[in-house]
Amino acid sequence: MSYATVFKELDLRLKPQDLFYRVKDTGPLIFLDSSLPSRYSRYSYLGWDPVITFTSYGLKNRVCSKSEPGYTAYQHPLRFLDSFLARYIDKESKNFYLSRKNKIRKIPWTFSLPSFKGGFMGYFSYDLKNYIEKLPQSAADHYCMPLIYLVQFRHLAAYSHRKKRWYCIKNFQKRHWPKICSAMEREAGFIEGLGQGSKDVGSSILARYREKDYGNIELQSNFSKKEYMEAVRQAKEYITAGDIYQVNLSQRFTCDAPIEPEDFYYILREVNAAPFSAFIKGDDFCVASSSPERFIFCSQDSIQTRPIKGTRPRGHNILQDYKYSRQLKHSIKDRAELNMIVDLERNDLGKFCDYGSVKVSGHAVIEMYARVIHSVSTVTGKMKNKVTVADIIKAAFPGGSITGAPKIRAMQIIDQLEPCTRGVYTGSIGYISIDGTMDLNIAIRTLIVKNNCYYFNVGGGIVADSDPESEYLETLDKGKAIENSFNFFESENLRKKDL
Secondary structure: OOEEEEEEEEOOOOOHHHHHHHOOOOOOEEEEEOOOOEOOEOEEEEEEEEEEEEEEOOOEEEEEEOOOOOEEEEOOHHHHHHHHHOOOOOOOOEEEEEOOOOOEEEEOOOOOOOOOOOEEEEEEOHHHHHHOOOOOOOOEOOOOOOOEEEEEEEEEEEEEOOOOEEEEEEEEEHHHHHHHHHHHHHHHHHHHHOOOOOOOHHHHHHHHHHOOOOOOOOOEEOOOHHHHHHHHHHHHHHHHOOOOOEEEEEEEEEEEOOOOHHHHHHHHHHHOOOOEEEEEEOOOOEEEEEEOOEEEEEEOOEEEEOOEEEEEEOOOOHHHHHHHHHHHHOOHHHHHHHHHHHHHHHHHHHOOEOOOOOEEEEEEEEEEOOOEEEEEEEEEEEEOOOOOHHHHHHHHOOOHHHOEEOHHHHHHHHHHHOOEOOOOOOOEEEEEEOOOOEEEEOOOOEEEEEOOEEEEEEEEEEOOOOOHHHHHHHHHHHOHHHHHHHHHOOHHHHHHOOO
């Protein structure tokens, strides 16, 4: 089917998080939030009011639509994914820009506009791995959430962090072309109307929770410190035996917190801004992510992945930041871990890229985030003709930085050592654009919220010379931002804050 994408600049002065908060009660929505903008994450996207929803629970795939009868297909999820997306992806789609005076002009794809041109937003659960490889499934599933969740929304807005401008985005089929100007005018007017009557969202959240007395929020792990350190020792035994070179092991924290997930995310993104943050509100679950890591970005025939390995906490001043950065840069253990994952990612991309095109364009680059310092590499490649979304997922998912190496054996050991399934954690959140562009994160620093219960994992890569206690403490460092977000809502802390 032939599509056209129309962009229109909006007269809207809201911050991305404030527009998100305005529409939070309208039903399912997805907010792909570049809360810490970078050269890799220049836009934030907000979609609400679902038109088409695709959910997969393995061999049971369900499509719901507002305009057409829904249907269920019993098929392998990735095979069905390709046939489903084939109806909506048009790599030859044209782009247009509608000015404030209703003058429309055609624009080339290279024009500086959002890379997401409408399509589907959502997630791929880590547990989709069981439909990619033959793996054990002994860990307990407490989430019962879809393995794939993709939604196309009626309303889609993009925010340029560099230009500080909003755009509304709509897709049209050829038969709707005569009506695009009036349709875009109505859409722009509707979104701009949401900016009226603005107020300080942060203060309103503070005021609402300050009036209540929730006491202190207790986090409970599915490992004791002793058990986690023992799991690290078992992982090292597998390494010594030659089963694996590295494995990513995580512990899961849980708490019952009477906090609205949207309020929690609003504070989390302030506490731990990250380039690939996201919030998903489904029918009976929410997902909040403050991920710093890109899994896959593909556009036209090029693809990029940016694995992260090695973590140090941020210092209290520039000198401490410099000290920790130097430690990370010269850490033999962290360098070895990143080298292994880069090799794994090169191998994964090589499955669907032209021979000789996969390259490491940046290796072990030190990057600073809100709470931690990471070592990051960039691997790129040129994709072969006719590679589909399912081809990429099948070859590269889940990302090697959160499994270990070799990937399949590492995932088997994770299932054996971790008592609970991971769900969206270490899966991927992002978009699949109508023109085939895809951008997915690695869903780390990510919470799942169901029935007022919050779940989040924190983990780290285990190698031969890992010290069990240091690995345990590293997981706590990684979860510090999430823990601080919970602490924000504690009664004692709220009473100290000024409105």
